[in-house]
Amino acid sequence: MPFAVHALRKSYGGVEVLKGVDLEVADGEIHALLGANGAGKSTLIKCLSGAIQPDSGVMIVGRERYEAFTPKSSKQSGIAVIYQDLxxxxxxxxxxxxxLGQELRSGPFVRRRAQxxxxxxxxxQLGVDIRPTAALATLGNAGxxxxxxxxxxxxxxxVLILDEPTAALSEKEAEALGEQMLKLKQQNLPLLxxxxxxxxxxxxxxxxxxxxxxxxxxxxxxRDLSRDDLVAAIAGESIQRERPPQRDGVRKPAVAVRGLVAAGxxxxxxxxREGEVLGVFGLVGSGRTExxxxxxxxxxVFxxxxxxxxxxxxxxxxGDAVAAGIALVPSDRLRKSIIGQLSAGENMLLPSFLRLAAAGLRNPLAERKAFDMSAQRLNLQPPRADLQARRFSGGNQQKLVIARWLNDTISCRLLMLDEPTQGVDVGARRDIYAAIRASADAGKSVLVTSSEPEELVQIADRVIVLSAGRIAATVDYAEIDEARLLMLAHQVEHQGLAAE
Known part of the structure; x- marks a missing residue:
């Protein structure tokens, strides 16, 4: 086996975080590694990259066996790791x-043309159209x-290890990365x-x-496993994918959009409607985020x-939208919502400090109470207001952003969430779904986009299907299912291409 791990163990302070892990990756194989936050994925990657040393076990790269790595020996052995933070x-x-650090030189001079x-x-070789002289500022996340x-x-x-490379990518960027991975697979490279x-x-x-x-x-x-098999293995229990009960009676419209025109x-x-979760579904470029x-x-808006x-x-x-009771949880939390260097409490309560203040001064007791209530409501882990936001897992960072608009100091009438579970594990998804339903039960209107039809099946009361920035279909509660949403999205996309 070109790359393998056998009986790998690692403990911190008497707490065993890797308990005899076995893993093998063959040549030309893409091997997915899954697990909830805290499952041991990051610790395993750190052992392989040489950031930490395991207590016991063997790592095999090619024909060589290793009991531990340093960062230098890991690279020399043939292990390359692509982290989420590049x-x-x-x-x-x-x-x-x-x-960088491996420049081609002629004496003291760098051979830039050769580079x-x-x-x-x-x-x-990756199939990407990027100029070697391009500045990084001109490239998107996928680039x-x-x-x-x-x-x-x-x-x-x-062996190439990719650690959650699509967590901060859009759907289109993630597709481009997937194509690059398939090209690497064709070159017989093992990928974890x-x-x-x-x-x-x-x-x-x-x-x-x-x-x-x-x-x-x-x-x-x-090919031998189903989605439910993976979910049950990750969560340790069978996750019920039940639909929300249909609302009794007809509720009045709370938000009305008429003739809206903007770029795309x-x-x-x-x-x-009041207390309704309206889903937005569509293919790449349909205009969900816009x-x-x-x-x-x-x-x-034009x-x-x-x-x-x-x-x-x-x-x-x-600012105008927030004042009118409209809130947005963006899909790209790392660039558009979370401020990693600030504490969890500061991130959650950013729009609430003035409302919680006493005589123009910050009120630590009121802030702590507001944080604790929201942390409990969303099952934030760990529930620590003082911890830097960048220290939290992706799922818990997303909970901080959602709680920013759902704490009791904010008068939010329309909560909008763009791909709310992107890069989030199964357990955190369950908590986020519960928060969305609780918001609707409290009378808020909720607008949710998702590229995963099964997600909208679980949380939406109605779904609008977008194509080229326009509503191509509206699907009522009784007709929402994965196959129908996919069929409508592909059907309208095909009709649009045929018309062109």
């Missing part, structure tokens, strides 16, 4: 990043990931792929291993009217 120097161009030629060859992968490939690794996105497992992976509590609880070929959107008309950002004032509780509003900025 190790790129933003002041350098693409080629300089790829050769750029070789960089172009590696980028072409930066491609540069990081090309940088790793330069070292001719024997850590992810929370089950759809990616079934789209890309050949085999899958699930960790829970530091142990391997499931391993096998993806419109005109669109729809209502959201719709929410236009309603929130992040994108310029025409149309929006009213909340009968009062017409004009949200020309996010």
């Amino acid at each position: 190790s790129l120097a933003t002041s350098l161009d693409v080629a300089d990043n790829m050769f 750029r030629r070789e960089a172009a060859e590696w980028l072409a 930066l990931q491609a540069v990081e992968i090309a940088k790793a490939l330069r070292t001719r690794p024997k 792929y850590v992810t929370h996105r089950l759809a990616e497992v079934f789209a890309l992976a050949d085999r899958v291993t699930v960790l829970r509590g530091g142990e391997v609880v499931l391993t096998g070929k993806v 959107i419109g005109p669109v008309d729809f209502d959201i 719709l929410l950002e236009a309603l929130f004032g992040s994108h310029r 025409g149309g009217d929006v009213s909340v509780d009968g009062a017409r509003i004009r949200a020309s900025s996010p």
